[in-house]
Amino acid sequence: xxxxxxxxxxxxxxxxxxxxxxxxxxxxxxxxxxxxxxxxxxxxxxxxxxxxxxxxxxxxxxxxxxxxxxxxxxxxxxxxxxxxxxxxxxxxxxxxxxxxxxxxxxxxxxxxxxxxxxxxxxxxxxxxxxxxxxxxxxxxxxxxxxxxxxxxxxxxxxxxxxxxxxxxxxxxxxxxxxxxxxxxxxxxxxxxxxxxxxxxxxxxxxxxxxxxxxxxxxxxxxxxxxxxxxxxxxxxxxxxxxxxxxxxxxxxxxxxxxxxxxxxxxxxxxxxxxxxxxxxxxxxxxxxxxxxxxxxxxxxxxxxxxxxxxxxxxxxxxxxxxxxxxxx
Amino acid sequence: xxxxxxxxxxxxxxxxxxxxxxxxxxxxxxxxxxxxxxxxxxxxxxxxxxxxxxxxxxxxxxxxxxxxxxxxxxxxxxxxxxxxxxxxxxxxxxxxxxxxxxxxxxxxxxxxxxxxxxxxxxxxxxxxxxxxxxxxxxxxxxxxxxxxxxxxxxxxxxxxxxxxxxxxxxxxxxxxxxxxxxxxxxxxxxxxxxxxxxxxxxxxxxxxxxxxxxxxxxxxxxxxxxxxxxxxxxxxxxxxxxxxxxxxxxxxxxxxxxxxxxxxxxxxxxxxxxxxxxxxxxxxxxxxxxxxxxxxxxxxxxxxxxxxxxxxxxxxxxxxxxxxxxxxxxxxxxxxxxxxxxxxxxxxxxxxxxxxxxxxxxxxxxxxxxxxxxxxxxxxxxxxxxxxxxxxxxxxxxxxxxxxxxxxxxxxxxxxxxxxxxxxxxxxxxxxxxxxxxxxxxxxxxxxxxxxxxxxxxxxxxxxxxxxxxxxxxxxxxxxxxxxxxxxxxxxxxxxxxxxxxxxxxxxxxxxxxxxxxxxxxxxxxxxxxxxxxxxxxxxxxxxxxxxxxxxxxxxxxxxxxxxxxxxxx
Numbered sequence: 001x002x003x004x005x006x007x008x009x010x011x012x013x014x015x016x017x018x019x020x021x022x023x024x025x026x027x028x029x030x031x032x033x034x035x036x037x038x039x040x041x042x043x044x045x046x047x048x049x050x051x052x053x054x055x056x057x058x059x060x061x062x063x064x065x066x067x068x069x070x071x072x073x074x075x076x077x078x079x080x081x082x083x084x085x086x087x088x089x090x091x092x093x094x095x096x097x098x099x100x101x102x103x104x105x106x107x108x109x110x111x112x113x114x115x116x117x118x119x120x121x122x123x124x125x126x127x128x129x130x131x132x133x134x135x136x137x138x139x140x141x142x143x144x145x146x147x148x149x150x151x152x153x154x155x156x157x158x159x160x161x162x163x164x165x166x167x168x169x170x171x172x173x174x175x176x177x178x179x180x181x182x183x184x185x186x187x188x189x190x191x192x193x194x195x196x197x198x199x200x201x202x203x204x205x206x207x208x209x210x211x212x213x214x215x216x217x218x219x220x221x222x223x224x225x226x227x228x229x230x231x232x233x234x235x236x237x238x239x240x241x242x243x244x245x246x247x248x249x250x251x252x253x254x255x256x257x258x259x260x261x262x263x264x265x266x267x268x269x270x271x272x273x274x275x276x277x278x279x280x281x282x283x284x285x286x287x288x289x290x291x292x293x294x295x296x297x298x299x300x301x302x303x304x305x306x307x308x309x310x311x312x313x314x315x316x317x318x319x320x321x322x323x324x325x326x327x328x
Numbered sequence: 329x330x331x332x333x334x335x336x337x338x339x340x341x342x343x344x345x346x347x348x349x350x351x352x353x354x355x356x357x358x359x360x361x362x363x364x365x366x367x368x369x370x371x372x373x374x375x376x377x378x379x380x381x382x383x384x385x386x387x388x389x390x391x392x393x394x395x396x397x398x399x400x401x402x403x404x405x406x407x408x409x410x411x412x413x414x415x416x417x418x419x420x421x422x423x424x425x426x427x428x429x430x431x432x433x434x435x436x437x438x439x440x441x442x443x444x445x446x447x448x449x450x451x452x453x454x455x456x457x458x459x460x461x462x463x464x465x466x467x468x469x470x471x472x473x474x475x476x477x478x479x480x481x482x483x484x485x486x487x488x489x490x491x492x493x494x495x496x497x498x499x500x501x502x503x504x505x506x507x508x509x510x511x512x513x514x515x516x517x518x519x520x521x522x523x524x525x526x527x528x529x530x531x532x533x534x535x536x537x538x539x540x541x542x543x544x545x546x547x548x549x550x551x552x553x554x555x556x557x558x559x560x561x562x563x564x565x566x567x568x569x570x571x572x573x574x575x576x577x578x579x580x581x582x583x584x585x586x587x588x589x590x591x592x593x594x595x596x597x598x599x600x601x602x603x604x605x606x607x608x609x610x611x612x613x614x615x616x617x618x619x620x621x622x623x624x625x626x627x628x629x630x631x632x633x634x635x636x637x638x639x640x641x642x643x644x645x646x647x648x649x650x651x652x653x654x655x656x657x658x659x660x661x662x663x664x665x666x667x668x669x670x671x672x673x674x675x676x677x678x679x680x681x682x683x684x685x686x687x688x689x690x691x692x693x694x695x696x697x698x699x700x701x702x703x704x705x706x707x708x709x710x711x712x713x714x715x716x717x718x719x720x721x722x723x724x725x726x727x728x729x730x731x732x733x734x735x736x737x738x739x740x741x742x743x744x745x746x747x748x749x750x751x752x753x754x755x756x757x758x759x760x761x762x763x764x765x766x767x768x769x770x771x772x773x774x775x776x777x778x779x780x781x782x783x784x785x786x787x788x789x790x791x792x793x794x795x796x797x798x799x800x801x802x803x804x805x806x807x808x809x810x811x812x813x814x815x816x817x818x819x820x821x822x823x824x825x826x827x828x829x830x831x832x833x834x835x836x837x838x839x840x841x842x843x844x845x846x847x848x849x850x851x852x853x854x855x856x857x858x859x860x861x862x863x864x865x866x867x868x869x870x871x872x873x874x875x876x877x878x879x880x881x882x883x884x885x886x887x888x889x890x891x892x893x894x895x896x897x898x
Contacts, residue, residue, distance in 0.1 A: 132394075224436040231389050232450045232499075233422030236415075242449070243438050250440075321440055322483040 003318050003325045011311040018303045022296055023074050027067070083300070084293035088285060094297040097282065102301065104174050105271070105278035108194055109263055112201045116263075117256055119202075120209025124252075125245045127210070128217035139210060147207040152269035155200040159273065162196060169196050172275040197274045201266060208259050209252060217248035250321050257310035264302055335407050337506040337539040338365040338388065338426065343401035345380070345387050345563075350395070357383040357396065359563040365507060368537035372554030372571070374547060374587065376816035377787075380563035381543050382431075385511050388541075389428055390418055406506060423454060427505035429496045431512040436496055437484040443495055444480035450502050469498040473528060490521035497528060507539040514549075518671045519843050523887040526553070547591035547817050551575065552889035559584045583818075590821040594846050628697045629721070629805045629837045630660045630683060631704065635692035637678050637861075652678040653861045655692070658854075660805060665831055665838040667852035667869060669845055669884065675861035676841045680807050683707075683839070684724055696721070699804065720750050723798035725827075727810040729790035733782040739766075739793055740778040743800055750801040765796040769826060788819035795826065805837045806830070812847060824851055845884050849873045857881045 034056045038048050077083070083094040127136040163171035170176060175189045220226065221244050229239045264279075271280030279298060286294040318325050345358040357380045365371050375381045386392050388403060390410055402411045405425040410418060430436045437446055447466035451457060457465070467477045473494040484492060493513060500508050510529065514522040526549060533540050544550050550557055557574055559567040559581070566581040567574070574588065637653040653675040660666055668676045681687040682694060688708055695704035696718055705714055726732035733742060743765055744758035753761060763774035769792040771777045782790055791811060798806055808827060812820040828851055831838055842848055848855055848869060855869040857878060864878040876882045 224430050225438045227391055228428070228430060228436045228496075228499075229438070229449075231391055231422060231426075231428050232453070233419040234449060234453045235419070238449065238453070246440055247438070323439060323485050 004315060007311065007314045007318070011307065011314075015304065015307055018307065019075070019078065019300065020071075022300050022303075023071055025296075083297040086286075086294045087291040088289045088294060094293050097294060098279070098297055098301055101277060101279050101282045104276060105264075105267065105280065106305075108197055108201070108271075108276065108278060109260070109267055111194075112198050112205055113256075113260055113263055116202060116205035117209055117252075120206030121213050121245075121249065121252060123206070124210040124213025125217055125240070125248070128214045128221060128244070128248070129240045131214075131218055131221075136214075140214065143207045143210050146203060147211075149204065150269075151200055151204055151266045152273055154203050155197070155270050155273045158196055158200050162199075169193075171196070174277040193276075197267075197270050197276050200270050200274075201263065204266070205259070205263055208255060208262075212255055213248060213252050216251050217244055220244045220248045223247075250317070253313055253317060253320065257306065257313040260309050261302075261306045264306070334367050336364045336366045336404075337406055338363070338541075339402075339404040340364070340384075340388060341402050341404075343384070343387060343403065344399045345383050345392065345396055346399040348395045348397065356399070357563055358387065360401070361560075361563070361565045362401075363541075363558055363565065363568070365539040365541060367506070367539055368533075370533060370540045370542065370553055370555045372550035372557045373541055373543045373560060374545060374550050374557065375560030376545060376818065379560040381560050382511060383563075384560070385428075385509055385541070385543055389426060389509060420454070423450060424503045424505060426507045426509060427500040427503070428509040428511065429493070429500050429513045431515050437492060439484055441483075442480070443482055443484065443487075447480070447499060447502060450499060454503055465502065469502060470495075472501065472532065473498040489517050490525060493517065493525050494528065497525070497532070501532065501536065501538075504536070505538055507541070508533075510540065510542045512543055512545070514544075518673075519887045520671060520883055529553075545817055547587060548889040559587060587818050590818050593821045594824075594850060627662050627699075628659055629662055630707075631693075631695045631697065632659070632679075632683075633657045633693045633695075635679065635682065635694065636690045637675070637682060637687065638690045651861050653682075653689075656856075656858075656861075656863055657692075658856055658866070660837045660839055662804060662837050663831060663835045664854065665828075665840050665852040666854040666856065667840045667842060667848035668856050668858060669842055669848050670858035671843055671884075673860070674858040676858050677809060678861075680724075680809055680839065680841055683805075683807060684722060685710075685718075716750075720801040721803050722805045722807065723801060723803040725791075725795055725798045725806060725808040725811045728814045729787060729794050730782075730814070732794050733790060735782050737781070738778065739780050739782070739785075742793070743778075743797055746797060746800040762796075762800070765799055766793075768799065768830075769793070769796045770822075771796070786819075787815050788822060791815060791819075791823055792826065795823075795830070799830070799834075803836060805839070807839045807841070809841045810843070811840075813842070813844070820847070827851060843884075844888075845873055845881075846888055857884070 034053045035048065038052050038056055081095055083098070086092055086094045086097050089097050123139055127139040130136055159171055162168050170193050174193055175186065176193065180186055223244075226239060226244055229243050234243075267278070268280035268283050270276070271278045272284045275281065279301070282294070283298050285291070286298060340361060340363045343358055343361045344356055346354050346356050348354040359380075361380075361384055363371070363373075363384075373381050373384070383392075383396065386396070387398055390403070390413070392398065398411060402409055404410065405421060408421065408425075410421070437443065444463065444466055447469065448459060448462040451462040451465055452459075463480075466480055470477050470480060475491060475494055475498070479487065479491070479495075484495075487495065497513075513529070514525050517525065529540075529542075530553060542550065542553055551571055551574070554571050556568065556570050558565050561581075561583045567584040569580075574584070635653055635656045636651070639650045639652055641648045641650065656675075656679065658666060668679060670676045678687060682689050685707055694707045696707050697704045698714075698717065699721070705718070707718060710718055740759060740762055743762035744753075744755070747753045747758040747761050748755065751758075751761075759778070763778060766772070766774035766777055771789060771792050777785070777789070777793075782793070785793065795811075806827075811827065812823050815823060824847055827838065827840070830836060838851075840848065840851055845855075852869040854866065855872040856866040857864045857872065857880060859880045864880045865872055865876065872881060873885070876885060
């Protein structure tokens with residue numbers, strides 16, 4: 001039980017650190033966001049009326065206050081889910097903007113990640129079991145090669161071939177001319193739009209799992225308990241899956257959460273490329289428009305997602321590895 | 329006891345195993361080996377590391393992995409020729425005909441499943457017994473190796489090393505195999521635990537009458553246990569005789585003579601035809617020591633009084649204490665060897681680490697008496713200059729010569745560096761001195777060794793280099809931490825002889841740390857027996873060993889088999 005309590009403690013602590021950093025960073029950087037916003041709204045480079053800046057500041061909640069008071073207010077607002085107002089989508093709140101984009105990204109990345117994990121683990125296991133076979137060489141060399149390609153470059157090729165040349169899939173957007181709602185037509189539309197971005201991510205996403213799984217599994221296969229299982233005449237399937245793969249899976253599960261972060265950053269470019277209405281595209285917009293509240297909120301959301309994922313994985317690790325539960 | 333009429337449980341004929349790596353040349357790890365094990369027979373297989381005994385075992389188990397392959401010869405399990413059998417043909421025979429207990433008990437159980445699962449996996453793979461029957465059998469087996477049945481519900485990491493090896497033993501017997509192959513089953517366990525496991529093996533073997541092969545580099549155990557002994561050298565079985573014949577009639581092959589002789593020398597037994605390494609007998613040595621000590625009053629080098637070392641370990645908010653050393657006092661003098669004997673965890677290495685100032689004591693004092701008299705120094709409060717003097721005076725000989733030398737540097741460099749650092753020699757002087765040191769530790773001609781890298785040397789040669797390096801700063805005290813434990817049997821006596829001669833010739837003091845009372849007897853003047861950080865017994869080595877007072881000392885002594893005596897009594 002102590003294991004779970006400690007993991008929860010760590011999770012809360014990291015989350016708090018992330019939230020606090022998120023509060024501090026914009027206050028440390030040069031330039032006044034309020035001024036930027038006024039310039040943006042008025043479109044002028046010259047002098048600005050200070051009262052305008054004051055007004056915007058008050059509106060954004062950046063009034064002159066003690067840092068601690070501001071921090072406390074910030075925490076309170078955060079607890080209520082109030083992340084401020086977006087500059088770009090004024091007068092919509094950041095919460096609303098993100099609420100619109102998040103499901104798209106979660107759907108795209110969640111599905112890709114799980115598929116990548118399953119496929120990668122399976123291929124890695126098989127390659128390790130048949131190590132030094134032709135299949136193994138093909139998988140290993142192929143993975144190393146593809147792993148060095150950039151996802152947006154792959155995306156452009158895919159976009160060009162499958163969308164423009166062949167026209168099998170729509171090139172941009174999250175859905176076409178159907179009306180959103182829970183009906184087959186819309187779901188099919190969403191799926192066909194999501195296919196190309198997902199495919200792009202899927203080219204590189206499983207590679208980490210393949211190589212990781214293959215290498216740990218090869219190592220596990222050299223273990224004494226494997227030799228013992230073979231000497232005891234257990235069926236190959238049992239040795240490969242129940243013994244070697246079961247143990248090799250442990251580090252791979254850890255990398256699941258870490259690679260989620262990598263996948264999310266990869267999705268920024270891919271979503272922009274396909275003009276997919278998710279968090280990645282939003283991030284691009286927020287950055288180019290200096291939309292600080294939105295950027296902050298996206299950052300916070302991303303961190304929370306990755307943290308939560310690794311927290312869940314940690315808890316899961318306690319279940320699948322009995323040794324972790326007891327360790328100090 | 330071998331019944332001539334029944335088919336032997338294992339027959340190996342003219343077996344050669346060749347490793348053919350993709351790069352590099354092919355190596356024959358086993359050459360034309362023949363071995364037969366009859367029903368209920370106990371065969372011991374001895375040889376040094378690299379002699380091919382484990383490869384032979386792998387081949388016998390049909391577990392050879394690429395790039396190794398059987399190049400020649402045949403293997404029978406009972407009546408079946410399994411040399412070329414496919415895995416599918418082998419599978420039903422495995423564990424029924426030949427079961428095994430592996431070397432490292434740590435990893436031979438699947439770490440993520442409960443112990444019971446391993447049993448049921450094995451049992452159900454070979455019979456159509458259901459889960460209940462398998463559970464029943466697992467419980468029986470646990471009773472057989474005398475472990476509580478409730479341990480079946482545990483994970484391997486929750487068991488001690490000895491327990492795990494018992495579980496492995498139980499597992500090997502799950503299907504009542506005709507032959508069990510023990511591949512160094514006690515390596516990595518404590519002496520006393522080793523003894524327990526071996527006793528268990530012997531008891532079960534006598535009870536169940538399975539054929540057994542025991543692979544070991546421990547001559548004592550092999551002689552003690554086996555009906556027949558096979559000795560391997562460079563992949564060949566050079567001797568294969570009944571144990572009694574080996575002990576009474578003497579071995580035939582020169583290597584066996586050497587192996588048995590150097591083992592016998594430690595026990596103080598003579599083996600015909602063996603040219604002794606020259607360990608001085610106890611009486612002779614005492615005489616010599618007495619002479620040295622008579623001449624001058626023996627100066628104390630290091631004096632330890634009421635030493636306590638307590639380790640703290642944080643667990644959440646609680647702090648746990650472990651007392652590694654409790655109230656130990658001892659004096660190390662010039663020209664004397666003090667043996668610190670105990671199992672792992674007895675605190676003997678902690679004491680060594682405190683003397684070398686790697687650890688600091690929790691309480692108690694360690695005082696160094698500088699040469700040329702003067703007030704003793706408290707080693708926890710040395711100033712820069714004193715620290716330098718003390719660092720010179722106390723040198724360490726490590727246990728594992730494979731890890732103690734930097735693999736990328738030549739012998740010359742590793743020896744001349746301390747000379748340059750500590751004795752301020754120029755490079756050329758240091759090289760000359762290094763050559764002299766090599767001669768002193770018996771590596772002649774020195775020129776042949778100076779330019780070598782550690783991997784070009786054998787284990788014994790490496791240990792000699794380690795000793796030479798320790799001698800380089802001209803120390804007054806050597807701390808030898810299990811200096812022979814990781815060496816092959818046949819060279820242990822030589823290294824002990826070297827250490828002994830250094831004490832006698834150079835008059836250095838020595839703290840000899842060991843788990844092995846036998847070697848302590850050969851080398852030490854004083855013996856201190858430690859258990860859980862407490863001194864169980866101390867006094868002149870001869871008395872402690874010949875007339876042990878503490879129960880623990882007797883336990884340690886019992887763990888040493890003496891086949892020579894057993895046989896002569898019987």
